[in-house]
Amino acid sequence: MGSGLLARALVQAYRQALTNASKSGVAQETIQNTIRRASKTMMEQEARQVLGVTEQSSWEEVLKKYDTLFERNAKNGSFYLQSKVHRAKECLEAVYREGGNQGTPS
Numbered sequence: 491m492g493s494g495l496l497a498r499a500l501v502q503a504y505r506q507a508l509t510n511a512s513k514s515g516v517a518q519e520t521i522q523n524t525i526r527r528a529s530k531t532m533m534e535q536e537a538r539q540v541l542g543v544t545e546q547s548s549w550e551e552v553l554k555k556y557d558t559l560f561e562r563n564a565k566n567g568s569f570y571l572q573s574k575v576h577r578a579k580e581c582l583e584a585v586y587r588e589g590g591n592q593g594t595p596s
Contacts, residue, residue, distance in 0.1 A: 534585050537578035549586050552579065 538544065541555045556579040563572040 532574075532577045532581040534581060537581035537585075540574050540578040541582070543582075552582050552586070 532540075538547075541552060541559065543552050543555055556575060559575045560572060560579075563569075563575060
């Protein structure tokens with residue numbers, strides 16, 4: 491009986507928090523952030539930022555930056571950064587395939 495009461499109070503508090511958040515516009519931003527985190531895929535903007543390339547960069551430039559950053563992090567032992575660099579390359583590879591940008595990936 492006590493746990494049922496606690497569960498109902500928790501649900502009610504959560505609903506009230508959502509209501510308050512929607513009034514301030516925070517709810518939509520929170521939902522978008524949750525979706526992004528849940529998908530665990532890197533967004534194009536983040537991928538370009540990680541590799542230090544622009545939208546005008548060719549695929550060859552992307553690969554050059556990838557190789558440089560990947561090797562640097564392999565030598566210094568930062569597996570986390572190496573993973574970020576690899577995910578960024580994967581993300582941009584898909585973008586360049588779809589968009590038919592200069593020097594498409596093979």
